[in-house]
Amino acid sequence: xxxxxxxxxxxxxxxxxxxxxxxxxLWPVLALWMLAAVPFxxxxxxxxxxxxxxxxxxxxxxxxLWLCCWAVAGVYATASWKRGGQTxxxxxxxxxxxxxxxxxxxxxxxxxxxxxxxxxxxxxxGFWWALxxxxxxxxxxxxSNTRLVRLPKQE
Numbered sequence: 001x002x003x004x005x006x007x008x009x010x011x012x013x014x015x016x017x018x019x020x021x022x023x024x025x026l027w028p029v030l031a032l033w034m035l036a037a038v039p040f041x042x043x044x045x046x047x048x049x050x051x052x053x054x055x056x057x058x059x060x061x062x063x064x065l066w067l068c069c070w071a072v073a074g075v076y077a078t079a080s081w082k083r084g085g086q087t088x089x090x091x092x093x094x095x096x097x098x099x100x101x102x103x104x105x106x107x108x109x110x111x112x113x114x115x116x117x118x119x120x121x122x123x124x125x126g127f128w129w130a131l132x133x134x135x136x137x138x139x140x141x142x143x144s145n146t147r148l149v150r151l152p153k154q155e
Contacts (some may be wrong), residue, residue, distance in 0.1 A: 013149055015130055017093040018138075024089030025077075032076055033069045040065045070117065078109040094151040104146050112144035 044055045055062045079088040081104070085096040099108060119139050121125025126139030133142075141147055 003154060014095065014136070014150060017095055018127060018130075018148065021087070021089040021093050021095055024092065025087050026089075029073045029076060030089055032072045036068050036072045037065060040068070061118070074113045075109065076155045077113050078106060081109050081112075082106060094153070096151050097151050098147050098149055100145045100147055104144070108144045108146055112140045112146050115140040 017121065039059060039106065043053050044061060055065065077087055081097045090096070096113070097104065097107070097109070104112075115126065115139075130136050130138045130141075137147070
């Protein structure tokens with residue numbers, strides 16, 4: 001018996017699939033962001049009376065808009081994970097979010113979303129971490145006590 005056959009194989013980091021799922025999820029999230037921006041745009045037009053400009057960069061209204069867009073994307077992700085374990089972008093890649101001890105709580109899912117955001121803001125460092133991690137987990141997998149698994153093909 002050879003030593004390679006006796007040792008358990010390391011799980012796949014699923015890095016490319018994760019990134020492709022995020023790319024797929026960009027489209028529904030972008031549509032939700034557009035809807036979320038409508039009240040802010042109307043408020044800006046009402047306050048300034050000018051319909052031919054954008055919301056001022058770094059203004060409190062723009063920061064509030066960004067916070068609202070982050071929250072809307074978070075509601076989309078966490079509600080999708082809670083309801084079926086997948087977002088729309090995760091379905092074609094057969095990815096599924098699971099808690100390490102069963103069904104994840106909303107707190108765990110929001111923690112996953114927040115740490116995933118921080119990871120992206122760090123140039124994706126938390127995602128790249130999966131290439132070196134012993135269990136192939138990202139920062140948000142580890143800190144939220146959730147796991148991303150690949151579902152088997154359904155025949």
